[in-house]
Amino acid sequence: RLGETHVADYPTTKGNYEFARLVEERTGGRIKIEVYHSSQLGQEKAVIEGVQFGAIDFTRVSISPLSAFAPAFDALQMPYLYRGEEHMWKVLNGSIGEEFLASLEPANFVGLAWYDSGARNFYNSKKEIKSVADLKGMKIRVQESQLMMGLVSALGAVPTPMPFGEVYSALQTGVIDGAENNWPSYFSTSHYEVAKYFTLDGHTRVPEILIASKISMDKLSKEDQEIIKQAAKDSMPYQIKLWKEFEKVSEEKVRAAGSIITELTPEAVVEFQNAMQPMYDALSPELQEVVKKIRDVQ
Structure with a gap:
């Protein structure tokens, strides 16, 4: 069983289905992975815990909640x-990505692959954001994470954590000015x-990750474990391609609806950084070392 929070036709879910198809095909139908989309197996945190204890075999999650189990993951989400x-x-x-996947083993997870x-980016109901000063004092909805709250505060705005589902009405009623x-x-x-108003500042790129339960994987032969690991990697190009198309369609639709898209000047980007x-x-110091390694990759 594989737990997924997104709906059936979302790019990550389709990536899961491709992974399941490859595993079934390459094991001659011996291993069948059932994808449970739309949080049917529970919300993200509960599903991660289920995978940790072997109650659920696989899940696709954002790396954000995983930093609770492997703190080094915070380095991968740093802004800019x-x-x-x-x-x-x-x-x-590359080797850094492989080290991160391997670092989940002590927490009882097997890291399999990365998804896009x-x-x-920041968006708001008030005005174009062209510089850090434009964000000053704005109430911006963030995920309930220290990292995101710190990011928004560092830009002089006021971080306002709230569940994703409440953001539309909060923007509509002016409880918040924007989100990201x-x-x-x-x-x-x-x-x-x-x-x-949508500003292309690209403050964070937080990849998705496909993980397996170490308990479930340990029950399989070495060969089957390898098949699963390779199938996960081989589902990546498909998911990344779908994501690109999904992004393009979304961008075209919001531009057509009259959204005002702001690109930052190189000077403004440096200011944000x-x-x-x-x-x-x-x-x-350990995480600073990881950041340095990431920045050194050419």
């Missing part, structure tokens, strides 16, 4: 860490209707 998308994939597909979830997310979430939640320095300084 990557020079761009290509840099991120070089890191994840794009870059997150990727193109598809901005579109699919209809947030563009109530917050038409510099505002993050205190967050980097606050990292442990």
